[in-house]
Amino acid sequence: xxxxxxxxxxxxxxxxxxxxxxxxxxxxxxxxxxxxxxxxxxxxxxxxxxxxxxxxxxxxxxxxxxxxxxxxxxxxxxxxxxxxxxxxxxxxxxxxxxxxxxxxxxxxxxxxxxxx
Amino acid sequence: xxxxxxxxxxxxxxxxxxxxxxxxxxxxxxxxxxxxxxxxxxxxxxxxxxxxxxxxxxxxxxxxxxxxxxxxxxxxxxxxxxxxxxxxxxxxxxxxxxxxxxxxxxxxxxxxxxx
Numbered sequence: 001x002x003x004x005x006x007x008x009x010x011x012x013x014x015x016x017x018x019x020x021x022x023x024x025x026x027x028x029x030x031x032x033x034x035x036x037x038x039x040x041x042x043x044x045x046x047x048x049x050x051x052x053x054x055x056x057x058x059x060x061x062x063x064x065x066x067x068x069x070x071x072x073x074x075x076x077x078x079x080x081x082x083x084x085x086x087x088x089x090x091x092x093x094x095x096x097x098x099x100x101x102x103x104x105x106x107x108x109x110x111x112x113x114x115x116x
Numbered sequence: 117x118x119x120x121x122x123x124x125x126x127x128x129x130x131x132x133x134x135x136x137x138x139x140x141x142x143x144x145x146x147x148x149x150x151x152x153x154x155x156x157x158x159x160x161x162x163x164x165x166x167x168x169x170x171x172x173x174x175x176x177x178x179x180x181x182x183x184x185x186x187x188x189x190x191x192x193x194x195x196x197x198x199x200x201x202x203x204x205x206x207x208x209x210x211x212x213x214x215x216x217x218x219x220x221x222x223x224x225x226x227x228x229x230x231x
Contacts, residue, residue: 040224042120043161044221058218088159090160092161101211101213102149103149105163107153110160
């Protein structure tokens with residue numbers, strides 16, 4: 001199993017603040033992902049990375065940005081938080097071995113963000 | 117585009133009984149994978165089971181089995197002998213090839229196991 005860590009677990013912050021949500025994995029996985037999830041709803045992909053210095057936007061438009069300077073680290077940044085950014089953010093990783101269709105994601109525990 | 121539909125927002129089951137969670141999908145890809153994840157109230161997503169579109173047999177993992185009916189485009193999750201710890205949100209997801217290779221999730225089913 002992959003070890004993937006997200007901090008903070010909960011974050012309450014005021015409008016206009018800059019925030020960074022941390023995500024780290026210890027399994028050396030090349031692929032990492034950020035999903036956004038509103039309460040009781042499906043997950044939506046907002047960013048992904050297939051390796052160092054590679055980042056792409058996902059299906060759901062997001063004002064957040066990501067970086068991938070090290071394999072194990074995939075932080076997500078919001079330059080100016082707004083109440084509409086209130087949501088749960090889940091980070092995931094996977095290795096690239098095996099057929100594409102059976103690629104399994106390992107998820108962190110998530111960060112619950114509340115912007116006041 | 118691919119789409120996952122879970123029509124049961126909430127389900128209740130008595131402890132020790134079996135329960136089926138419905139999932140239908142739509143895709144134009146000839147090859148795809150279907151997944152079920154469990155999300156407890158703590159928030160993390162836990163992988164449960166995988167079914168490939170060309171797999172001849174239904175996938176099983178312990179108390180979990182996937183009832184795959186390709187012609188009907190359904191991939192229902194069956195949990196046998198429900199336990200109180202099974203109470204959680206369950207998400208069906210699929211992955212295709214090419215532009216559809218990212219994992220797409222359904223809206224989830226909230227399962228409550230009653231003592």
